[in-house]
Every structure is written in structure tokens, then in C-alpha cells.
Amino acid sequence: MIDEQVTATPLQSHTQHQQVPPYPTLLYHNFIKQKLSLPLTLRLKRITNLSLSSVSSLQLSSAPDFWYFYAEASKKKELEAYEYAIKNSDPVVLQSYLDNYLDAPQAHRDSVKAHLSMLQQIDRQWNDALVNNSKEAFDEYLANNPNSPHKAEAKHKIDSLDWVTAVATDSEDAYKSYLESHPNGEHVDDANNGLKKISAKTVQPQERLMISSTFRNFFQSINARDEEGLRSSVSNLLTSFLGKLDATKK
Numbered sequence: 001m002i003d004e005q006v007t008a009t010p011l012q013s014h015t016q017h018q019q020v021p022p023y024p025t026l027l028y029h030n031f032i033k034q035k036l037s038l039p040l041t042l043r044l045k046r047i048t049n050l051s052l053s054s055v056s057s058l059q060l061s062s063a064p065d066f067w068y069f070y071a072e073a074s075k076k077k078e079l080e081a082y083e084y085a086i087k088n089s090d091p092v093v094l095q096s097y098l099d100n101y102l103d104a105p106q107a108h109r110d111s112v113k114a115h116l117s118m119l120q121q122i123d124r125q126w127n128d129a130l131v132n133n134s135k136e137a138f139d140e141y142l143a144n145n146p147n148s149p150h151k152a153e154a155k156h157k158i159d160s161l162d163w164v165t166a167v168a169t170d171s172e173d174a175y176k177s178y179l180e181s182h183p184n185g186e187h188v189d190d191a192n193n194g195l196k197k198i199s200a201k202t203v204q205p206q207e208r209l210m211i212s213s214t215f216r217n218f219f220q221s222i223n224a225r226d227e228e229g230l231r232s233s234v235s236n237l238l239t240s241f242l243g244k245l246d247a248t249k250k
Helices: 002-018 027-036 040-048 052-056 060-086 091-100 106-132 135-144 151-169 172-181 188-201 205-223 227-242
Strands: none
Touching: 060 091, 060 106, 091 106, 106 135, 106 151, 135 151, 151 172, 151 188, 172 188, 205 227
């Protein structure tokens, strides 16, 4: 009686420690499912920590079920990681998949490698454009990589470079060229203000016509000795010049 208690106690204690269900046909399936819901590294650690005595206590008929659930869960995890990686534009994510799923289907690994290689090539071209730092370089980069993750930044660079050129030239044509190239650009208001300043300092065509008409009427009035005509021909001009009404009256 004492010997039976001695041999039973270690097995009972070990079984309680491992929390292995006594009936592996149905309860053990649930136990395995719970284990497979854990992260892969923790799953492997717990699986490898099962002692020989706990494994020997399981019925042999449950072993195929265990590996079936484990294989199915592993396939599902790998497929989720593959689908996430192949849609991602971060090279770190793709490299992480290749490092963590060495036994993944070769087709999956080849697809991820090709995608990673393409992203690395895009990054090299982007770095070249940054070093060149010209509108032509960024235009060429966008033409070769229309869906690049750097698309927005490249457009910002082009906008900034075009604006620097417009400001340096400071001409009506330069500001109009910027507005035509960037109708929704970052410096639209600045370009319109630049056009207004240039317009204020430049004699406009309608102003030239007004001046020509004023001089013609002025000399005609002198030749005709027409005092009233002379006064009316210069009245608007003197009023505008002096900022006072009736500037021609005595």
C-alpha cells in the first residue's frame, strides 16, 4: 500500500503541473487548440518542455491529432504573415518574413524576395534623386516609380524647386509658369502676390492707350486754342497725380 502511494504521487504531481487533461480524445484537442493560440516561440518552448513522463501518459492515438492541429495552425500563421508582407511597402517587414519563415512554401518566399528586391531598387533610385536634388531627377523618379511610397515627397520637392526658380527670376512669366505647373501648389498665393506687385510697377496696355489719348487731346487743344478742351484733357491726369479734385480750376 505504501509502495503504491509512492509510485502514484510523482505521476499525479507531474500531471497537475503540466495541466494535461486525463482524456486526450476530446479534452486534449481543446488543450492543444489553446496551446496553438499562443505565439509561435512560446508554443515551441512549452512543447519542448513537456517531459517524457507526461508524453508517455498520453494515448498514442492522440499523437496524430496533435501534429495535425499544430501543422494547420502553422500553415495559417504563415499564410497570414505572407499576405501581410506581400501588401507591405516596408522592406523591414518583408525581411522579417523571410527570416521567420524559413520553411514557408517556396512560391511565397520567391514572391516576397521579388517584392523586397523591387522596393530596394526604388529606394536606391530615390536616394539618387535626393543626391541630385533637381527637378529633372525627381520628375524622372516619378516617371519610373508612379506608385512609389515617396511619391508625395517627390512632388513636394518639385514644387519647392519650381518656386525657388520663380522667386529668383521674379518676373511675370516665371510666376505664371509656376501657377500653370502647380495650380494647387504650396505657393499659389505667393505667386499671385508676386504678379500683383509686378503689375503695379508695370505700365499696362490700357494705361498706355490712356496716356496716348491724353497727349493727343492736349496738343489738339493747344493748336485750336481751346482752353476748355485743354483743361478737360489734363484734368483726370492732374487729379490722379495730385490726389486732389478740380486740380485744373483757377
